[in-house]
Amino acid sequence: MHLETLLTYISLTIIGLLPIMNPPAAATVLLGLSKGREKNYIVSQAKTTGIYLFIALCLTFFIGASILELFSISIPSLRLGGGIIIVAIGFNMLFPRQESSSTSLGQDSIALVPLTIPSLCGPGSMAMIISLAAQIATNEDHVSMFSVYGGVVVGLGLVTLIANFTLTMAYPLLKALGQNGINAFTRIMGFLLICMGVQFFTLGIEEIVLEIHQLL
Template sequence: MDTELIKIILAFVVLINPFSTLSLFLNITSGYQPKDRQKVAQIACLTVFITIAFFTLLGENLLKVLGISVGSFQVAGGILVFLIAINMMNGGGNPVKPNADEVEVSSSLAASAVVPIAIPMMIGPGGISTVIIYSSQVKGVFAIAMILSAGLCISLFCYVSLMMAGRISRFLGETGLNILSRIMGMLLAAVAIEILVNGLRGLFPQLMI
């Protein structure tokens, strides 16, 4: 598998982090039949993929419409992702995502799958910013297809995680999920620094080697 594709998948896994959504998914689908629980997981993960695809294909155009340079957005996105990483390493989770007890849950099965499970609990501002950053850095159909492939991989990973939510929660426990979050935070910090450096290189090419 291409190294760049692995890096993008890693960034998506860390930022989307379906494990942080397991308790909310279990609470919302408590008492649901297995078929309905599967439907919620399918809609949520399809929403994640559609969101990634949308910002992959149109993210750079949105920046142009708003008059924001790619370099400026990379610097801002790198800082945001780095702050998320620091908070995760401190055991605070993702600060730009609400806590499970803070979200409003719709009575509609499909609506709950989209909001709050998919947006913002799985893919929030950090994930969307990263999608726009990666898509604005690449040119050509193959490169865009690579990001969409990474989005498909993480969406499937989210689906498997939600369908195994009960077993994963019991296996990892609160301590295991906390340790996993800190490890993901360390990996995310490295991704954030790379995004930030690329942004600075774009803004100040004469200062960057």
């Protein structure tokens, strides 16, 4: 195993993925959807999200491109779909519906959707990971391939740990802000999520337009 190659790809994975993933934004989604919940629920959702996230990132890295190709899904289409979902989540956070206490205190899970997909492992993260996998596949140095793939997987694991830690810090923030602070914070982050979703949507439109223009 080439230690230098291993460390290089660990660093590249973390540096390239963390800004796109934006764990604090996912933590705000967890806060917004956990109003009225106990600490155990929030912590359990954070831990479960960590498991789902690592699995989703590894699946995206190893077979993401094949899945998209199997269903004829392009990266722009992935951005469009993810943008629509993020806008819907942001809209619900900005204009929350009145729910009964029994519904509010239910045990439904939010770990897979929306925390893992599309908040953490969204269109941007998937596009970056699939691009990295495609670049690695062209590498002809088969001797160091184990170090390359090992570095990426370790990097994905470290990114997952950072995201998991960020989500677990949501409960102390919840206690510090109080219910009124959380309500205001949730609406602000809902608006920002809508902006992020629209950005994903417009990027997808731009990429589709460019693809059409290149075909003409």
